[in-house]
Amino acid sequence: xxxxxxxxxxxxxxxxxxxxxxxxxxxxxxxxxxxxxxxxxxxxxxxxxxxxxxxxxxxxxxxxxxxxxxxxxxxxxxxxxxxxxxxxxxxxxxxxxxxxxxxxxxxxxxxxxxxxxxxxxxxxxxxxxxxxxxxxxxxxxxxxxxxxxxxxxxxxxxxxxxxxxxxxxxxxxxxxxxxxxxxxxxxxxxxxxxxxxxxxxxxxxxxxxxxxxxxxxxxxxxxxxxxxxxxxxxxxxxxxxxxxxxxxxxxxxxxxxxxxxxxxxxxxxxxxxxxxxxxxxxxxxxxxxxxxxxxxxxxxxxxxxxxxxxxxxxxxxxxxxxxxxxxxxxxxxxxxxxxxxxxxxxxxxxxxxxxxxxxxxxxxxxxxxxxxxxxxxxxxxxxxxxxxxxxxxxxxxxxxx
Amino acid sequence: xxxxxxxxxxxxxxxxxxxxxxxxxxxxxxxxxxxxxxxxxxxxxxxxxxxxxxxxxxxxxxxxxxxxxxxxxxxxxxxxxxxxxxxxxxxxxxxxxxxxxxxxxxxxxxxxxxxxxxxxxxxxxxxxxxxxxxxxxxxxxxxxxxxxxxxxxxxxxxxxxxxxxxxxxxxxxxxxxxxxxxxxxxxxxxxxxxxxxxxxxxxxxxxxxxxxxxxxxxxxxxxxxxxxxxxxxxxxxxxxxxxxxxxxxxxxxxxxxxxxxxxxxxxxxxxxxxxxxxxxxxxxxxxxxxxxxxxxxxxxxxxxxxxxxxxxxx
Numbered sequence: 001x002x003x004x005x006x007x008x009x010x011x012x013x014x015x016x017x018x019x020x021x022x023x024x025x026x027x028x029x030x031x032x033x034x035x036x037x038x039x040x041x042x043x044x045x046x047x048x049x050x051x052x053x054x055x056x057x058x059x060x061x062x063x064x065x066x067x068x069x070x071x072x073x074x075x076x077x078x079x080x081x082x083x084x085x086x087x088x089x090x091x092x093x094x095x096x097x098x099x100x101x102x103x104x105x106x107x108x109x110x111x112x113x114x115x116x117x118x119x120x121x122x123x124x125x126x127x128x129x130x131x132x133x134x135x136x137x138x139x140x141x142x143x144x145x146x147x148x149x150x151x152x153x154x155x156x157x158x159x160x161x162x163x164x165x166x167x168x169x170x171x172x173x174x175x176x177x178x179x180x181x182x183x184x185x186x187x188x189x190x191x192x193x194x195x196x197x198x199x200x201x202x203x204x205x206x207x208x209x210x211x212x213x214x215x216x217x218x219x220x221x222x223x224x225x226x227x228x229x230x231x232x233x234x235x236x237x238x239x240x241x242x243x244x245x246x247x248x249x250x251x252x253x254x255x256x257x258x259x260x261x262x263x264x265x266x267x268x269x270x271x272x273x274x275x276x277x278x279x280x281x282x283x284x285x286x287x288x289x290x291x292x293x294x295x296x297x298x299x300x301x302x303x304x305x306x307x308x309x310x311x312x313x314x315x316x317x318x319x320x321x322x323x324x325x326x327x328x329x330x331x332x333x334x335x336x337x338x339x340x341x342x343x344x345x346x347x348x349x350x351x352x353x354x355x356x357x358x359x360x361x362x363x364x365x366x367x368x369x370x371x372x373x374x375x376x377x378x379x380x381x382x383x384x385x386x387x388x389x390x391x392x393x394x395x396x397x398x399x400x401x
Numbered sequence: 402x403x404x405x406x407x408x409x410x411x412x413x414x415x416x417x418x419x420x421x422x423x424x425x426x427x428x429x430x431x432x433x434x435x436x437x438x439x440x441x442x443x444x445x446x447x448x449x450x451x452x453x454x455x456x457x458x459x460x461x462x463x464x465x466x467x468x469x470x471x472x473x474x475x476x477x478x479x480x481x482x483x484x485x486x487x488x489x490x491x492x493x494x495x496x497x498x499x500x501x502x503x504x505x506x507x508x509x510x511x512x513x514x515x516x517x518x519x520x521x522x523x524x525x526x527x528x529x530x531x532x533x534x535x536x537x538x539x540x541x542x543x544x545x546x547x548x549x550x551x552x553x554x555x556x557x558x559x560x561x562x563x564x565x566x567x568x569x570x571x572x573x574x575x576x577x578x579x580x581x582x583x584x585x586x587x588x589x590x591x592x593x594x595x596x597x598x599x600x601x602x603x604x605x606x607x608x609x610x611x612x613x614x615x616x617x618x619x620x621x622x623x624x625x626x627x628x629x630x631x632x633x634x635x636x637x638x639x640x641x642x643x644x645x646x647x648x649x650x651x652x653x654x655x656x657x658x659x660x661x662x663x664x665x666x667x668x669x670x671x672x673x674x675x676x677x678x679x680x681x682x683x684x685x686x687x688x689x690x691x692x693x694x695x696x697x698x699x700x701x702x703x704x705x706x707x708x709x710x711x712x713x714x715x
Contacts, residue, residue, distance in 0.1 A: 125685070125704070128634070130611070174611050175552065175570030175595035178635065179505060186423050186456060189705055205683065209705060212655050212683045214633075221594070222612045223630035228673060230627045233619065243675035246656055249633050 061147050062154060063100035069157040078164060083183060107345035114193045121188040122203065122210055123268045128219035130177035132266055133184075134169050135256045138162075139269030162260055170258055197272060214247035220255045402509070402554055402597045403638035403651075405688025405702045405709065408462040408469065408484065416692055417484070418709050419460045419471065420702050426460040426473060428486045429709070441486050445475035456507075463513035467535035472519060474508035479521050479529070481540065491540040493531075495523065512556040514565050515579045518543070522553025528567050530583065546583055548575045557601040559643070562621060566606050568596040574608060576620055587623040598639040600648065603664055605671055607648055609636035615650055617662070617671055626671040631658055638689040642696025647676070649699055651689030655681050657701055657712075681710060 067073075084092070093113060097104060104112065123136050141162055148154045172180075192208025203211050218224055225245040232238050256265035404421035418429045428441040445457050455476035462484060463470050469484040481491040495506055508529075510522030519531045526549035532541050551570040558565045565577040572591030577583045595611040605626070606618040613632035618625055632652035640649050646662040659677040664670070684703030692698040698713040 130635070173551070173570060173595070175554070178595065178611065179552075183456070185704060189423060190707075192705075209683055212685065214655065214680065218613070218633045222633060223614065225613065225630045225633055228627065228629045228675070230670070230672060231625060232668075232670060233622075233624055233626075235624065238670070239672075241674070244678070245631070245633075245658065245675075246678035246680055247633060247654065 060100040060102045062151060064096060064102075065144060065148055065158070066154050067099035068096055069154065069161055071157070071160075074161050074164070078168065083187060086187070105341055105345065107341045107348070110348060111344070115195060117188065117191060118193050118195050118198070118204075119272060121185075121191060122198065124181060124184050124188070125210055126212070126268060127181065128217075128266075129221065130174050130181050131172075132219070132256070132268070133177060133181055134165070134258065135264050135266045136269035137165060138258070139264050139266065141165075142264070143269075143271050159260070166258065166260065215249060217252040218249050220252050222252075224249045224251055402459070403640075403688045403690075404459065405638070405690050405700060406459075406461045406471075407690040407692050407700060408464075409693050417462070418700065419462070419486075420688065420709055421457045421460050422707075424456055424475075426457055426486075428471075443473065443480075443482070443486055445473055445477055445480065458507050458509040459511055461511040463511065463519050465513050465519075465533060466516050468533070470519065470533065472511045472521065474511060474521060476505075476507040479508050481519070481531075490538045491531075493529070493542065507552075510553040510556040510567065512558045512565070514558040516560075518579070520546075520556050520558070520565060520567075522549075522556055522567060522569075524552040526550050526553060526569060528553060528556065544582060546575075546577065548585060548588070549573060554595065554597050555599045557599045557606075559601045559603075561601075561604060566599050566601050566620065568599040568608060570595050572596045572610065574599065574606065574618070574623075576606070576623060586621065589618055589623045595635075597636055598650075600639045600641045602641050602643060602646060602648075602662060605662060605664065607639055607641065607662065609639045609650055609652075611635045613652060613654070615639070615648075615660075615673075617673060619671070627673050629660075629673060632656060634685075637685075637687050640690045640699070642691045642694055644694045645696050647691070647696035648673070649689055649691060649696075651686035651701055653685040655684050655686060655703075657681065657686065657689050657699065659696075659699075679712060 090113060093116070094109065097109065097112065124133060127133050127136065141158060145155060145158055148158070194204060194206070194208050198204035198210075199206065205211060225247070226242050228239075228241040228243065229237055230239040230241075254265060257263055406419040408417040408419075409415075410417065414433055415430050416433075418431065420427050420429075424444060426443040428439075428443065430439050443460075445455050457473055457475045459474045461472055463472055470490070471482040471484055471486055473480040473482070476495075478492060478494040480489055480493075482489050495508060505524055507524045508521055509524070510520075510528070512520050514520050514530075517533060519533055521529045521531070523529065526547070528546035528549070529542055530544040530546065532543040534540065546567070549567065549569040551573070553567060553569050555568045556565065562578060564579045565583065567575045567577070572594050574589040574596060576586045576589070578586050589606075594614070596608050597611060598609040600607045601620060604620045606620050608616050608618065609631075610616065613630065613634055613636060615629040615631045615636070616625060617627040617629075631650055632654050634653035636650055636652045638649075638651040641647070641662075648660040648662055649657055650660070651657045657679045658675065659679075661674050661676055663672045663674075665672065681701055681703060684701075684706055686701055686703050688702040690700055692700055692711065698711065700709050700711045702709055
């Protein structure tokens, strides 16, 4: 990133809590939860270049990756489950981004999330074969392994996850992968935030929609369009006709590798920032799609409580690091000035605000001691008016935000 | 697959469109000159309970001699509405096991058959056959066809010796005949790619696959009669204009291709020729249908597209 990194010698400022809203849900049935992991790895993939303080970078990188590939966290992700709601995903993302001494303000956090969302949407959308979404994940993991190649412990964790992915997904059929892909695409539907690196590379139009190429190699297993073959009732070929389908396609060279190591062939999912470039995202002008999309069901959903409980269990495995007085904190600003960052936070269109869940808890709510301890340590600077709920219902707690 | 359905109403000079978008179905009706007349939105909800809406997989009009019903399939079950979407006449819930299994559960694949049934497929491979009375809500599940082992993707039917074709995720096709009950005529094995869309015309099965290929089979015997490398990406929709034998295919490569099927009366040879290409720029097509039984106009929908694009022959 070319955004400014300022080292702040004061203690970290936690993420500004966004005012809670009545929770709205969009539940989708899902094959498994592993795509969440892929989604989050992108933050690391896009982390690399542009940082001025390499030593801090290494520390930040190690912390985030260690947290992300935490055994318990991965176990939870690998369980077959429904797709998370947008709010839940954003919350987990926030926690992961703050798993090191790095801090981001609300505006930079939003921008980072937008960037991650659109990049991942792009990768899923442009997969030539449905099975290629697995290759994209492998590209992410390959890049991550490269960042931590000098730390054997973390490397082991990542390799372990790699093996689990291979075990679980290699045998799925094309139709099953397509269902996963369709479910992911429904999640990302109607998001058209313009990303400058995509606009520059001409992979995204000025209206926010991605460019779909009609030339190049066809996916592995597909024939180049243009041939009709007709057979008689005995199965002998009796006629061959060629036609022009409109695009200009060529045969593919080879198939990507689905092993632990190998040439993936596919470029989707590799480091977008291997050449240092500016990071900018633009909200497209309030589109009609968004307006109708955000009119979500406002009635309290009994399943929401389940999801929040689940999220709480997940959080138990994620440590929040708070830089103490002696260790300098590290604040990342994705805008060119502090003023710009503040302005962006104030002017963000309403319908594009992410409603982050702030899980407040009293000691006796949680069976998970670890979580309770972490919660206790979590610095809550912005909400002195929050009173801890006495009720058992998580949902009721959210209502009080 | 094929998230668009079209119902031409000749007598009213109107065309109804239904497009699936996540958990809602948008209904719109338009007159021949393209002016939109009305809109409506439907959601897959159980009865009237405030349960979270599930993803709708398909919406399709089923034309029977006595009535037309709009059928919605979703992760929760199957709903049937009057053709304008005003009243729900039937609801069938899919069995959901506790605890939820690792497999996704949904209904997909809709077709009217033999003038009195509506057949709907499920993610477990079962095909549910519903008996539809000429009016009223007394719809019953009369039969369950168990032959497929993978999720049903599409179902097609026509009046003839072979009435019904069902397709699944693995690419296998089953051909059925219905008298009082449905009996299996023949099974066409998969060749490694999902069959996402299937159509039946004049004893010919047209099937679209995930590798962009269209295949034509003889319905009675299951013999392969033609292969077409039609698209560079996954085919999402096939549609037929029954009066002319025109076939259209829409795929993720952003192309709609128009074909003409024909059958030689003396040799019985099945032929297919390419008529036209249309590129919907930067759009992965999710649905495509002819707007009339002759195939003079068609409409298409795409991922992230909030419009239905209509094309007409000049």
